[in-house]
Amino acid sequence: MGAVRAPRQRVGAAFVALGVLLATFVLASPGAFAAGRPYSEYTFTFANGVTLTGSTQGGKGFEAPVPGTNPPETIHVSCSDVFDSGWSSNGAFPNPTDHPEWKILSYSIDRYKGDGTYHFTCGETFTPGSITVKKNATPSGEAFTFDLNGSIPDTPTGGTAGYNGETAVVVGDNSDSHTWGSLLAGTYSLSELMSADQQAAGWQLTGVSCTNGASGSASTIQLSLVGGQHITCTFSNALDDVPPPLEVSVAVVAGQCAFVDGASVTVVTITMAPEGGATVVFDGVPYTVSGS
Secondary structure (H helix, E strand, O other): OOOOOOOOOOHHHHHHHHHHHHHHHHHHHHHHHOOOOOEEEEEEEEOOOOEEEEEOOOOOOOEEEEOOOOOOEEEEOOOOOOEEOOEEOOOOEOOOOOOHHHOEEEEEEEEEOOOOOEEEEEEEEOOOEEEEEEEEEEOOOOEEEEEEEEEEEEOOOOEEEEEEEEEEEEEOEEEEEEEEEEEOOEEEEEEEEOOHHHHHHOEEEEEEEEOOOOEEOOOEEEEEEOOOOEEEEEEEEEEOOOOOOOOOOOOOOOEEEEEEEOOEEEEEEEEEOOOOOEEEEEOOEEEEEOOO
16 A cells, blocks of 8 residues: 655645735835935025025035134024024024124025935025105195004924014105114015094195015005115195185174084084184184184
8 A cells, every 4th residue: 555645735835925915015014115315405605795605405404614614614504593683593503603794695405205206495584674755745844754564484394483673753845764674584564653633734645665576655655675675755745725714704703603404403602802802713613713
């Protein structure tokens, strides 16, 4: 009788197949899920005219060498650093103890994700600008009050910071002026604050014109100030003709008369003055009448 053969075991084949699958998975996963590191593309401009442009891509890190520095300096290229008024907040180059020619005038950092897609931008311009207001009034000599407010980008948080330049008085003879200086780039509103007495007297704003091309006829004008820009705005006002006093001819020497017209009542009161002339009150408004 021949030997009985044991049934074939397929465990080995299954194990080999599973091993191939695992090997395939292990070998494929690093390439399939690999991602690059986030990086920045940057531009820094210094007060001495040197411009630093580059990228942290390729493992260069966030410390960029600055050409022309001796001994060699590096700058921290990161939106987490705050370059307050052009000086580094983390103690890296530049800082206030460095030479003033290395102060940052402007910088821009574009951040990218590891796959190369754009993430966000930070940056600021530290070159100060100014806004000047002049007044042209007809007739000249009237003083007007002005107010300056602004909205300044708050880098790197992405918000805005307020600016209140307080008020200034400018005489309208086209030679007096007031300047708000050391202004950072941002959006500003310059307003003429006409008093109630000036409005009652008949003063009207006839127009506003600015050296940056902005113009209008409203009492407030919006100005977009870029780094290092100096804008002058002239507000023009004119005094409207005041209506002549009411001329009253009466046959009554003194007393009070009432005139009824429908539902309205007009009251005229005449008071004689001992030295001559009279005061006429017409519906509560006094008028002085000369004569005897």
